[in-house]
Amino acid sequence: MTTIKTSPARPTIADVAEKAGVSIATVSRVLNATAMVDEETALRVRLAVEALDYRPHAAARTLASRKTDTLGLLLPEISGAFFQPLLRGVETAASEAGYDLLVHTTRNPNTRGMPRRPLAEHNTDGLLVFTDSLDARELSRLSNTGFPAVLLYQTPPSGIDLPVVTIENKNGARRIVDHLIEVHGCRRILFLRGPQGHEDSGWREQGYCESLQAHNIPLDSSLITGGGFNRHEARQALAQLLDKGLAFDAVFAGADDAAVGVLLALRQAGRRVPDEIALVGFDDQEFASTMLPLLTTVRAPTEQVGLEAVRVLVRLIRKQPVQPRWVLPTELIIRESCGCHSH
Amino acid sequence: MTTIKTSPARPTIADVAEKAGVSIATVSRVLNATAMVDEETALRVRLAVEALDYRPHAAARTLASRKTDTLGLLLPEISGAFFQPLLRGVETAASEAGYDLLVHTTRNPNTRGMPRRPLAEHNTDGLLVFTDSLDARELSRLSNTGFPAVLLYQTPPSGIDLPVVTIENKNGARRIVDHLIEVHGCRRILFLRGPQGHEDSGWREQGYCESLQAHNIPLDSSLITGGGFNRHEARQALAQLLDKGLAFDAVFAGADDAAVGVLLALRQAGRRVPDEIALVGFDDQEFASTMLPLLTTVRAPTEQVGLEAVRVLVRLIRKQPVQPRWVLPTELIIRESCGCHSH
DNA sequence: ATGGGTCATGTAAGCGCTTACATGAGTGTA
DNA sequence: TACACTCATGTAAGCGCTTACATGACCCAT
Numbered sequence: 001m002t003t004i005k006t007s008p009a010r011p012t013i014a015d016v017a018e019k020a021g022v023s024i025a026t027v028s029r030v031l032n033a034t035a036m037v038d039e040e041t042a043l044r045v046r047l048a049v050e051a052l053d054y055r056p057h058a059a060a061r062t063l064a065s066r067k068t069d070t071l072g073l074l075l076p077e078i079s080g081a082f083f084q085p086l087l088r089g090v091e092t093a094a095s096e097a098g099y100d101l102l103v104h105t106t107r108n109p110n111t112r113g114m115p116r117r118p119l120a121e122h123n124t125d126g127l128l129v130f131t132d133s134l135d136a137r138e139l140s141r142l143s144n145t146g147f148p149a150v151l152l153y154q155t156p157p158s159g160i161d162l163p164v165v166t167i168e169n170k171n172g173a174r175r176i177v178d179h180l181i182e183v184h185g186c187r188r189i190l191f192l193r194g195p196q197g198h199e200d201s202g203w204r205e206q207g208y209c210e211s212l213q214a215h216n217i218p219l220d221s222s223l224i225t226g227g228g229f230n231r232h233e234a235r236q237a238l239a240q241l242l243d244k245g246l247a248f249d250a251v252f253a254g255a256d257d258a259a260v261g262v263l264l265a266l267r268q269a270g271r272r273v274p275d276e277i278a279l280v281g282f283d284d285q286e287f288a289s290t291m292l293p294l295l296t297t298v299r300a301p302t303e304q305v306g307l308e309a310v311r312v313l314v315r316l317i318r319k320q321p322v323q324p325r326w327v328l329p330t331e332l333i334i335r336e337s338c339g340c341h342s343h
Numbered sequence: 344m345t346t347i348k349t350s351p352a353r354p355t356i357a358d359v360a361e362k363a364g365v366s367i368a369t370v371s372r373v374l375n376a377t378a379m380v381d382e383e384t385a386l387r388v389r390l391a392v393e394a395l396d397y398r399p400h401a402a403a404r405t406l407a408s409r410k411t412d413t414l415g416l417l418l419p420e421i422s423g424a425f426f427q428p429l430l431r432g433v434e435t436a437a438s439e440a441g442y443d444l445l446v447h448t449t450r451n452p453n454t455r456g457m458p459r460r461p462l463a464e465h466n467t468d469g470l471l472v473f474t475d476s477l478d479a480r481e482l483s484r485l486s487n488t489g490f491p492a493v494l495l496y497q498t499p500p501s502g503i504d505l506p507v508v509t510i511e512n513k514n515g516a517r518r519i520v521d522h523l524i525e526v527h528g529c530r531r532i533l534f535l536r537g538p539q540g541h542e543d544s545g546w547r548e549q550g551y552c553e554s555l556q557a558h559n560i561p562l563d564s565s566l567i568t569g570g571g572f573n574r575h576e577a578r579q580a581l582a583q584l585l586d587k588g589l590a591f592d593a594v595f596a597g598a599d600d601a602a603v604g605v606l607l608a609l610r611q612a613g614r615r616v617p618d619e620i621a622l623v624g625f626d627d628q629e630f631a632s633t634m635l636p637l638l639t640t641v642r643a644p645t646e647q648v649g650l651e652a653v654r655v656l657v658r659l660i661r662k663q664p665v666q667p668r669w670v671l672p673t674e675l676i677i678r679e680s681c682g683c684h685s686h
Numbered sequence: 687a688t689g690g691g692t693c694a695t696g697t698a699a700g701c702g703c704t705t706a707c708a709t710g711a712g713t714g715t716a
Numbered sequence: 717t718a719c720a721c722t723c724a725t726g727t728a729a730g731c732g733c734t735t736a737c738a739t740g741a742c743c744c745a746t
Contacts, residue, residue, distance in 0.1 A: 010488070012702055023726045028704060035705095038724060053484065058466040059411065060702035062402035063731045070445070079431035081424070081629070088422035091448050100466070102413070103444045105434050123401040123443070141396065145353070231633065260633050286424075290574070290603055292635040355732055366696045371734060378735095381694060403732035406701045688746085697738075708727075715719090 011052040020048035031056065070100040071313060072124035074133040078105050081257060081285050082229075082302070086152075089306025090128060097314045099125070106133040126313045128152060129162075131199060136160070148316035150309050154199055155325075163316070165309040165326040169200050172298035172330030173207025176280050177252060179296075179332065181215050184278050184339045186250035188220070192237065192262065194229040194254040201229075204254050204282060222246065229254060234261030242269045249277060250338075256281035256288050256297055259337075263291075274339040284333050294335035301328045354395040363391040374399065413443040414656060415467035417476040421448055424600060424628050425572075425645070429495075432649025433471060440657050442468070449476040469656045471495060472505075474542060479503070491659035493652050497542055498668075506659070508652040508669040512543050515641035515673035516550025519623050520595060522639075522675065524558050527621050527682045529593035531563070535580065535605065537572040537597040544572075547597050547625060565589065572597060577604030585612045592620060593681075599624035599631050599640055602680075606634075617682040627676050637678035644671045 017024040022041060029035045030042045031049075048054070062068045071094050075083065094101050102124055126148035129139070136157045142149045143160045151164045180186040191208045194201035205224070212219055223246075227237035234253060242265060251266075253259035259281035266273055273279045273293060281288060284299035308326055315322045334340050360367040365384060372378045373385045374392075391397070405411045414437050418426065437444050445467055469491035472482070479500045485492045486503045494507045523529040534551045537544035548567065555562055566589075570580035577596060585608060594609075596602035602624030609616055616622045616636060624631060627642035651669055658665045677683050 014702080024703080025705075025727080026725060029725090032704080035725095036723065041724080057406070057702050059402040059405035060731090061704075063400070063406050063733085064702075064704040066704095066731075068402065077431070078434045079427040081427070084422040084424070084427065088420070091421045091446070095448060101446045103434070103446055105438060264633060287630050287634075290607060291630075291633075357732080367733080368697080368735075369695060372695090375734080378695095379693065384694080400732050403701090404734075406703085407732075407734040409701075409734095690745095691743080693740100693742085695739085695741100697736105699734105699736085701732105701734085704729105704731085706727105706729085709725085711722105711724085713720105713722080715721100716717105 010057075011054045013054075013056065015052055016045065016048045016054050019052060020044040068123060068125050069098060070102050070124050071310065072102045072104060072127045073130075074104050074106060074127060075130045076106055076133050078103060080230075081287070082255070082283065084286075085303035086130075086306045089303035089308075090310055091306075093307045093310035093314075097310065099310075099314075104133075126150075126317045128309050128313060129154070148313060150313045150316065152305060152309055161324070163312050163322050163324050163326070165305050165312060165328070167200075167300050167302075167305060167328045168330045169203035170207040170210070172282065172300070172332070173204040173252075174211050175207075175332045176282070176296070176298050177208050177211035178214075179334065180250050180252065180278055180280065180338060181211065181217070184250070186278055187217060188223060188248040189250040189252055190241070190246070190248040191224045192227050192234055192251065192253045192258050193224060194227075194258070196226060198229075201254055208252060223248060227258065229258055231257050231261035231264070234258035235265045236261075238262050238265035239268070242266075242271075251277060251279050253279070253281045256283040256285040256295060259295055259297070260287070260291065263337075274337050278339050279337045281337075288333075289335070293337045296335045296338035296340065297333050299331040299333050301330070304328050353400075354397045356397070356399065358395055359388065359391045359397050362395060363387040411466060411468050412441065413445050413467050414653065415445045415447060415470045416473075417447045417449060417470060418473045419449055419476050421446060423573075424630070425598070425626065427629075428646035429473075429649045432646035432651075433653055434649075436650045436653035436657075440653065442653075442657075447476075469493075469660045471652050471656060472497070491656055493656045493659065495648060495652055504667075506655050506665050506667050506669070508648050508655060508671070510543075510643050510645075510648060510671045511673045512546035513550040513553070515625065515643070515675070516547040516595070517554045518550075518675045519625070519639070519641050520551050520554035521557075522677065523593050523595065523621055523623065523681060524554065524560070527593070529621055530560060531566060531591040532593040532595055533584070533589070533591040534567045535570050535577055535594065535596045535601050536567060537570075537601070539569060541572075544597055551595060566591060570601065572601055574600050574604035574607070577601035578608045579604075581605050581608035582611070585609075585614075594620060594622050596622070596624045599626040599628040599638060602638055602640070603630070603634065606680075617680050621682050622680045624680075631676075632678070636680045639678045639681035639683065640676050642674040642676050644673070647671050 013024045013027050017027045022045060026037060026041065027045050030037050030045045073090060091101055129149055130152045131154040139156060139162065140160050143162050149162055151162050153166045155164055156162045177189060180189055191205065193205050209219060225237055225241065227233045238261065251262050253262050259279055262279055263273055266277060271277050281295050281297040284297045288295040288297050305328060308328065312322050312326065356367045356370050360370045365388060369380060369384065370388050373380050373388045416433060434444055472492055473495045474497040482499060482503050482505065486505050492505055494505050496509045498507055499505045520532060523532055534548065536548050552562060568580055568584065570576045581604065594605050596605050602622055605622060606616055609620060614620050624638050624640040627640045631638040631640050648671060651671065655665050655669065
């Protein structure tokens with residue numbers, strides 16, 4: 001058993017002041033460089049800080065200065081391959097700007113029925129809100145109180161004035177479907193769209209439709225199916241369609257992870273990719289470039305979204321003007337799973 | 344341009360008290376349920392809270408009550424497939440216990456030369472410290488001040504008394520090498536160990552050595568090579584060895600991610616897995632069960648580590664006794680890459 | 687009636703900082 | 717020599733809460 005110790009009282013700014021023979025105001029000044037302090041005095045203070053191993057108390061500082069130096073990140077869930085690059089971007093930019101990161105998961109079971117603690121407001125200087133982690137009511141409250149917040153991958157409901165950082169979904173989808181049709185002559189392209197009501201998902205569907213239309217291929221609604229963005233749901237969904245005997249010559253999965261599910265289902269059914277069926281995804285997650293066959297997909301600048309969102313948020317916090325909408329470009333990545341040969 | 348608004352002053356507990364016609368103490372009492380309050384009074388307070396959309400100020404609360412209700416997580420980096428399940432576990436358990444999560448990345452470039460803000464102490468009620476994110480000096484300070492902290496995957500330097508949550512590395516490694524030797528008759532097994540000085544890595548190496556010894560296979564040090572845990576380094580390292588013409592019939596990669604790098608290098612060199620060369624990993628990351636060939640590996644209960652670590656930390660915070668060391672069991676997962684046929 | 691409870695609530699003292707304002711010493715100019 | 721500055725530092729008032737303690741009101745068994 002680890003021994004339980006009573007922690008010796010932590011030194012406060014007053015202890016430092018006393019040891020250095022100055023007032024607490026002076027200590028605060030040298031710590032924050034907020035005013036001129038005689039070099040010699042400053043040295044004495046720094047020595048005292050060192051000697052006592054003093055660390056300012058964050059909450060006290062926050063209370064007095066009304067800033068927390070931390071950013072809140074609201075996510076449905078923290079794991080999932082998709083969030084990796086996003087987190088990396090957010091974390092990098094936050095750290096560069098001198099902020100800590102407070103992560104809040106919303107899809108988690110609430111603490112024994114108690115409503116989750118009132119948001120990260122008051123705890124943070126600003127909020128990054130991922131799609132669907134906050135309802136319209138909360139969003140509108142944020143907007144109304146002028147609390148700095150930026151939305152990720154989600155256009156705010158009308159009347160709510162919060163900046164958005166998202167990606168070019170429709171065009172990306174459009175181009176990859178074009179590729180399937182023009183280069184590989186596909187005509188019956190199964191589209192696995194993501195979760196119902198998901199904004200990205202909707203745009204990708206539009207891109208799909210537009211491409212078909214542009215190539216005079218009639219829309220066949222039996223070729224559009226739901227199934228979420230993850231591999232398990234996708235796998236199941238596809239297995240079902242396969243069972244029903246649905247005919248198609250290509251699959252456009254709304255997310256790379258779903259594409260893996262499709263691949264698994266296809267493989268199990270003995271259908272070869274890309275020889276019999278072309279397969280493409282969306283996102284260009286890391287595994288897309290190492291799986292077999294290498295996945296043709298649309299690269300979504302996910303890390304960039306995180307980076308940019310933090311920058312916008314920081315501008316907002318500093319009360320600098322910001323653009324209301326950032327749409328980062330996507331890029332078509334041709335590899336093998338569509339039937340092309342990678343170099 | 345988004346309009347910049349000056350936020351209306353947030354309501355404080357005093358506003359609520361006034362509106363409800365009671366003292367702030369009473370408001371605090373109904374909010375925290377720390378004392379009996381007349382049901383009717385409580386109702387008035389709740390109504391006032393609702394009407395003003397009041398949210399307690401976290402920092403003020405912290406300052407007064409000396410608790411933050413947040414847990415700090417210190418990591419070298421936040422992305423990387425390995426951290427996903429870990430984060431999930433931590434986040435789940437933290438949320439269940441009613442804590443927020445403050446994430447601190449240590450491998451990041453420090454804010455323009457300024458030493459990173461003094462740890463997450465004072466900002467959190469306790470700290471989760473991942474391998475190598477804190478030096479011995481800081482660890483010993485934590486231990487000395489009695490600040491609640493638990494180490495992940497890292498035995499503390501002697502004299503430092505902090506609980507550890509880690510996994511059974513040596514045994515896992517031992518068993519998978521045994522499998523290679525006993526079932527597939529491998530004799531020259533290349534071992535890609537992880538980063539130098541990494542604790543897990545060391546244990547896995549021991550397991551490898553023990554297995555060879557138990558089977559009377561002499562240790563050939565040219566078969567042990569460094570290279571880190573990630574796919575890029577592993578790929579390079581292997582490509583080099585292949586160039587040098589090193590002969591081996593199996594590769595034990597110290598991490599699944601490294602195994603992918605090995606696979607890529609092998610594939611590029613035209614060596615087939617598992618027909619010519621058996622390949623196994625360690626971790627059982629998600630992609631291990633969907634890559635081709637399916638990866639034989641050792642399952643590390645990573646999410647469980649996160650879960651358990653939070654539980655231990657919470658006990659520490661509550662000043663309940665805790666075991667000093669938790670070693671979670673690993674499990675051999677036989678799939679295809681070793682040469683077995685998955686069902 | 688009366689003293690000792692229990693209950694419900696109010697009063698006020700911090701928690702450890704930041705910062706507006708006051709003070710006083712030194713410097714330069716008329 | 718006196719006046720107006722600048723510089724360095726101290727004083728003290730909060731920031732928005734929690735909580736020990738004080739205060740009444742009310743009830744019951746003497």
